[in-house]
Amino acid sequence: MQAAQLPLYHSLLSTHHSTTLHDSPFHILNACSSLPPYLKPHLKHLICTMAMASSLSLALALSLLPLLALSLRSQSDFLSLVKQSLQGPAMARWDFNRSGEDSYCSFPGVACDNDDFVVAIDLTSWFLSGNFPPRACSALPRLRVLGLGFNDVRSGFPVDPLRCSALEDLNCTHARITGTVPDLSPFRSLRSIDLSNNLFRGDFPISSLANLTDIEVINFNENPYFNVWRLPEIITRLTKLRVLILSTTCMRGEIPAWIGNMTSLTDLELSGNLLGGQIPPTLGKLAHLQLLELYYNKLTGEIPEELGNLTRLIDIDLSENHLVGSIPESLCRISSLQVLQVYTNNLTGGIPRVLGNSTALTILSVYGNKLTGEVPPNIGKFSNLIVLEVSENQFSGELPRDACAAGKLLYFLVVKNNFSGGLPATYAECKTLLRFRVNNNQLSGLVPQGLFGLPHASIIDLGFNNFEGIISKSIANAKNLTALFLPSNRISGILPPEIGLATSLVKIDLSNNLLSGPIPAEIGNLSGLNQLSLQGNKLDSSIPDSLSSLKSLNVLNLSNNLLTGEIPDSLCELLPNSLDFSNNQLSGPIPFPLIKQGLIDGVSGNPQLCVPFYVNLSNPSFPLCPKPNLRRRLNNMWIIGLCAILSIIGILLLIKRWFNKKNAIVEQDGFSSSSSFSYDVTSFHKLSFEQHEIVEALIEKNIIGHGGSGTVYKIELSNGELVAVKKLWSRRTKDKSQDELFLDRELRTEVETLGSIRHKNIVKLYCCFSGIDSKLLVYEYMPNGNLWDALHHGKSFLDWPTRHKIAIGIAQGLAYLHHDLLFPIVHRDIKTSNILLDADFEPKVADFGIAKVLQARGVRDTSTTVIAGTYGYLAPEYAYSMKATTKCDVYSFGVVLMELVTGKKPIELEFGENRDIIQWVSSKMSTKQVAMEVLDKRIWNPPKEEMIQLLKIAVRCTCSNPVLRPTMNEVVLLLIEAHPCKPDVNGSFKLVELKQCKA
Structure with a gap:
C-alpha cells in the first residue's frame, strides 16, 4: 500500500x-x-x-493498516538510502518520483511479495561503488535474497546477521569487501553464501558456518588474507551441504579423512592452499561428487584408486602438487569424466588406455610429469576433445591420429617427449586448432602441407625433430599465425613468397634446415615481425632491402648460409637489434653503423667483406676496401678539407665555451680543476663525443629531471646529437667509503645490466664515466619523454595505434630480458615513468638501477630479494615474500597495459578508498557493455573490441596467483592476436593455463 x-x-x-x-x-x-x-x-x-x-x-x-503502511514506508526509505550510498549509472533506474502501481517493487533488481514487502535485492554486476547500508534486514524484514556481486562495497560486512533470520541467499562475490566476517550463526534460514573474491581478514568463520545446518552452498574462493586455519570436523554436521569452495583461503594441515562422510557434496574445491599429506581414500565415498579441485597445494603420496568410485565425477584437478605413482585406471573408467588435470607432479607410468574409449573427455592435461608409454591411440575418437596437453614427459610411440576427430580441438601440445613416426594427415584438416606444438621429439616424415595454412592457428611449432618436405604455399591462408617454429629439421625447397601474406607473424625460426633459393622480398610485408631466424640453411640470394621495413624486428639472423652481394646499408636502420650475417659469401664494404655499434663479429666469416678506407680499426679482422679513383679522391679530399676547417672553428668555439663555463661547473657540481676530466671510461658503443663535452654540460639549465637514483641532464653534443646523462646521487654519510660503495653498487648494477643489451626496446647505454667525485651514465636521448607524462600530463596525446605499438614494444623488451639472455633479468620496477619514448614514440624500457641479473641457471622460480618497486605496480606476492620474479614484471606490465587502455593512473580517487586500477578494471569486465565504460574517452573513434581484448590480457597479467600469469613471450603473442579482425581466442585463455584466472 x-x-x-x-x-x-x-x-x-x-x-x-x-x-x-x-x-x-x-x-x-x-x-x-x-x-x-x-x-x-x-x-x-x-x-x-x-x-x-x-x-x-x-x-x-x-x-492494523497504519502499522502495515509504516513498514512499507520504511522499506521505501531504506531503498532510497541504498540509492544514495551506492554510486553508479545503473542506480538511475530507481525512480522514486513514480507512484501508484509503479512503486519500488517495480524497480530493476527488486522483487516483492503480494504484500509489497521486499523479498529480494539483486544488484549483481551493476558495478556500483560505495557503502551498502548495513541495516537491510531491519528495514526489510522479509528479505530472502541479497546479491551485491561485482560491485565495490568497500566497507565491511554488508548486513547485520542478527537481523537476517529470513535471509536465504547472500551473494557478495567480487565485491572487494574488507574487514572480518562476523558470527554467521544468526543466519538461520541461509541456504547459500557466496563471499568469494574479497579481501576479508582475521579468522575464518568456520565455526559459525557449522551452525547453519540447512546451508547447501558455501563459497569463500580467493580470500587470501585470512589467518592460517584448519578444517574442523564440526563441519560434518552440515548434512545438506552440496557445494564447498574454500580455495585460496590460507587453509593448512591435511585433508581430513572424515570429509568422506559429507556425502551430499557435489562440488569440493580446496585448491590454492597449504594442504599437505595424502589425498584420503575416503573421498571415494562422496557418491554425488561432480567437481574435485585440489590443485596448487603440497599434497604427497599416490592418487587413491578409490576415486574411481566417484561415478558422477565430471572434473578433477590435482595439478601442481607433489603426487607420485600412476594415474589410476579406475579414475579413467568414469564414464562422465570430462576434465582430467594432473599436470606438474611426479607421476610415473602411463595414461590408462581405457581413457581413449571415453565419450565425455574434453580436456586432458598431464604435462610436467614423468609419464611413459604411449598416449592412448584412440583418444579423441569418441569425444569432443578440446585440449590435449602431454608436454614434458617421456611418452613414446606415435601421435594419436584421431585427436581432432570431433573437429573441436583447440590445443595440441606434446612438447619435449620421445614421440616418433610422422604427423597424421588428419591434423592438417583440424581447422579449429589454435596452438599446435610438437617440438623436441623424434618425429619424422613429411609435414602435411595443409598444416601450414590452418586458418585460426596462432602457433605452429615443429622444431627439433626430423621432418622433411617443403613449406607449403598454403601458409598464405594462415591469417592468425603469429609464430612459425621449424628449427633443426630437414625442411628443404624454397621459402615461399606467400609467407608474406601471413601478416600476423611475429616470430619466424626456420634455422638449421635445408632451405635454398632466395630470401623472399615479401617478408618485408610482415610489419609486426619481431624475430627472423634463417641461419644454418643454403639460402643463396642477396639480402633483400625490404627487410629494412621491418621496424619491429629485434632479431635478424642470416648466418651460415650462401648469401651473396653487399649488406644493404638500409638494414642499419634496424640497429641496435641483434643482426648476424656471419659465415656467408657476402662482399663489399661493411656498413659503417655496424662497425660503430661494435657489431663487427656479426659479419665474420665473409672473406670478401672489407672495411671502408676511412675507418681506423686498431685490430682489423677485415682488409681495407680499395680507395676510390682519383676524381673521387679529390672530391673526398675537398670534403675532408672543409670538414677540417669546420672542426678547427668548432674546437676554438669549444675552448671559449669551456673557459666561460668552468667556474659554473665547479660551483654547481663540486668538480675541482684537477679532477674534472679524471674519469675511467667504459664504452659499449663507438662514441662520437669526448668526455669533456659531457662534463662541461652538467649545468643547471640542462637538468630535465630527478630520478630515484640521480639527476638527469639533456646534453646537445657538438655534432648536433642529443644524449641523456644520469649523474648518480651521492649518499652523504660519515663514512665516505660507504658513499663510494653505494655509488659503485648502483653504477655496477645498471652498467652490467645494460652494457651488453642490444634491443630496440631497451634504452641504449653509450658509456659510463667513473670518477672520484661522480658517476655518470650516458644514454641515448628520448625526445618524447616518458610514458607517464604522455598519458597523464597531456604533454602529447597518444592515439590508439600508437598506444598499441607502445604496448607491444614494452612487451618485446621485457620478453627479451626474461627469455632471450643467457641469464634472465628481472627489471623489478616496470612503470610508465620508466618507459621512455623516442621521436617515433617507440618505447624503450629504462632505469635498470634496481634490476639484477638472475644467477640461478635453469631454476624455475628464480628470484631476487632486494626490496624494490613502486606502489600501484607491485605484485601482491612481492609485498609479503620480498622475492622478485619474472612474474612480478608481468604483473607490473599488466598495470601499464591498463593505463594505456583506460588513460587512468594506477591509483585514482574515483576508484574508491583502498582500490587501485586492477580492482577497478576487473570489476568492469563481466560484460562487454560495462567494460567499454573504462576505455579512455579521449580516444576518438576507439576500436573498442581491440581495446577490450587488451584489457583481458591485462587482467590475466595481474592475476593474484603468479602461476596463472602468462610469460612475457606469451604476452607478446597475445597482444598481436588481440585484433578485431581476428578470431577471439581470449575466451580460451583458461584453456592455455587450464584454469581460469581469478583476478
Whole structure:
C-alpha cells in the first residue's frame, strides 16, 4: 500500500463500523465484499483473512493498516538510502518520483511479495561503488535474497546477521569487501553464501558456518588474507551441504579423512592452499561428487584408486602438487569424466588406455610429469576433445591420429617427449586448432602441407625433430599465425613468397634446415615481425632491402648460409637489434653503423667483406676496401678539407665555451680543476663525443629531471646529437667509503645490466664515466619523454595505434630480458615513468638501477630479494615474500597495459578508498557493455573490441596467483592476436593455463 493511500483506512473504518468484535464469518464476508474497489486486491485479501482467522471485527483488522503502511514506508526509505550510498549509472533506474502501481517493487533488481514487502535485492554486476547500508534486514524484514556481486562495497560486512533470520541467499562475490566476517550463526534460514573474491581478514568463520545446518552452498574462493586455519570436523554436521569452495583461503594441515562422510557434496574445491599429506581414500565415498579441485597445494603420496568410485565425477584437478605413482585406471573408467588435470607432479607410468574409449573427455592435461608409454591411440575418437596437453614427459610411440576427430580441438601440445613416426594427415584438416606444438621429439616424415595454412592457428611449432618436405604455399591462408617454429629439421625447397601474406607473424625460426633459393622480398610485408631466424640453411640470394621495413624486428639472423652481394646499408636502420650475417659469401664494404655499434663479429666469416678506407680499426679482422679513383679522391679530399676547417672553428668555439663555463661547473657540481676530466671510461658503443663535452654540460639549465637514483641532464653534443646523462646521487654519510660503495653498487648494477643489451626496446647505454667525485651514465636521448607524462600530463596525446605499438614494444623488451639472455633479468620496477619514448614514440624500457641479473641457471622460480618497486605496480606476492620474479614484471606490465587502455593512473580517487586500477578494471569486465565504460574517452573513434581484448590480457597479467600469469613471450603473442579482425581466442585463455584466472 502506498503512502498516498494511507487516509483510506479512516473511511473504511467508518464504512464498516457496524461489524462487531465477534462477527460471524458470514457477516465478515458480506462486509469484505463491500470494501471499495480502489483498495488493492491483495490488501483486501490480507485484511479479510486476518479478520476471519482471528474472529476479529473487520474494523479492528482495518486498524492494523497504519502499522502495515509504516513498514512499507520504511522499506521505501531504506531503498532510497541504498540509492544514495551506492554510486553508479545503473542506480538511475530507481525512480522514486513514480507512484501508484509503479512503486519500488517495480524497480530493476527488486522483487516483492503480494504484500509489497521486499523479498529480494539483486544488484549483481551493476558495478556500483560505495557503502551498502548495513541495516537491510531491519528495514526489510522479509528479505530472502541479497546479491551485491561485482560491485565495490568497500566497507565491511554488508548486513547485520542478527537481523537476517529470513535471509536465504547472500551473494557478495567480487565485491572487494574488507574487514572480518562476523558470527554467521544468526543466519538461520541461509541456504547459500557466496563471499568469494574479497579481501576479508582475521579468522575464518568456520565455526559459525557449522551452525547453519540447512546451508547447501558455501563459497569463500580467493580470500587470501585470512589467518592460517584448519578444517574442523564440526563441519560434518552440515548434512545438506552440496557445494564447498574454500580455495585460496590460507587453509593448512591435511585433508581430513572424515570429509568422506559429507556425502551430499557435489562440488569440493580446496585448491590454492597449504594442504599437505595424502589425498584420503575416503573421498571415494562422496557418491554425488561432480567437481574435485585440489590443485596448487603440497599434497604427497599416490592418487587413491578409490576415486574411481566417484561415478558422477565430471572434473578433477590435482595439478601442481607433489603426487607420485600412476594415474589410476579406475579414475579413467568414469564414464562422465570430462576434465582430467594432473599436470606438474611426479607421476610415473602411463595414461590408462581405457581413457581413449571415453565419450565425455574434453580436456586432458598431464604435462610436467614423468609419464611413459604411449598416449592412448584412440583418444579423441569418441569425444569432443578440446585440449590435449602431454608436454614434458617421456611418452613414446606415435601421435594419436584421431585427436581432432570431433573437429573441436583447440590445443595440441606434446612438447619435449620421445614421440616418433610422422604427423597424421588428419591434423592438417583440424581447422579449429589454435596452438599446435610438437617440438623436441623424434618425429619424422613429411609435414602435411595443409598444416601450414590452418586458418585460426596462432602457433605452429615443429622444431627439433626430423621432418622433411617443403613449406607449403598454403601458409598464405594462415591469417592468425603469429609464430612459425621449424628449427633443426630437414625442411628443404624454397621459402615461399606467400609467407608474406601471413601478416600476423611475429616470430619466424626456420634455422638449421635445408632451405635454398632466395630470401623472399615479401617478408618485408610482415610489419609486426619481431624475430627472423634463417641461419644454418643454403639460402643463396642477396639480402633483400625490404627487410629494412621491418621496424619491429629485434632479431635478424642470416648466418651460415650462401648469401651473396653487399649488406644493404638500409638494414642499419634496424640497429641496435641483434643482426648476424656471419659465415656467408657476402662482399663489399661493411656498413659503417655496424662497425660503430661494435657489431663487427656479426659479419665474420665473409672473406670478401672489407672495411671502408676511412675507418681506423686498431685490430682489423677485415682488409681495407680499395680507395676510390682519383676524381673521387679529390672530391673526398675537398670534403675532408672543409670538414677540417669546420672542426678547427668548432674546437676554438669549444675552448671559449669551456673557459666561460668552468667556474659554473665547479660551483654547481663540486668538480675541482684537477679532477674534472679524471674519469675511467667504459664504452659499449663507438662514441662520437669526448668526455669533456659531457662534463662541461652538467649545468643547471640542462637538468630535465630527478630520478630515484640521480639527476638527469639533456646534453646537445657538438655534432648536433642529443644524449641523456644520469649523474648518480651521492649518499652523504660519515663514512665516505660507504658513499663510494653505494655509488659503485648502483653504477655496477645498471652498467652490467645494460652494457651488453642490444634491443630496440631497451634504452641504449653509450658509456659510463667513473670518477672520484661522480658517476655518470650516458644514454641515448628520448625526445618524447616518458610514458607517464604522455598519458597523464597531456604533454602529447597518444592515439590508439600508437598506444598499441607502445604496448607491444614494452612487451618485446621485457620478453627479451626474461627469455632471450643467457641469464634472465628481472627489471623489478616496470612503470610508465620508466618507459621512455623516442621521436617515433617507440618505447624503450629504462632505469635498470634496481634490476639484477638472475644467477640461478635453469631454476624455475628464480628470484631476487632486494626490496624494490613502486606502489600501484607491485605484485601482491612481492609485498609479503620480498622475492622478485619474472612474474612480478608481468604483473607490473599488466598495470601499464591498463593505463594505456583506460588513460587512468594506477591509483585514482574515483576508484574508491583502498582500490587501485586492477580492482577497478576487473570489476568492469563481466560484460562487454560495462567494460567499454573504462576505455579512455579521449580516444576518438576507439576500436573498442581491440581495446577490450587488451584489457583481458591485462587482467590475466595481474592475476593474484603468479602461476596463472602468462610469460612475457606469451604476452607478446597475445597482444598481436588481440585484433578485431581476428578470431577471439581470449575466451580460451583458461584453456592455455587450464584454469581460469581469478583476478
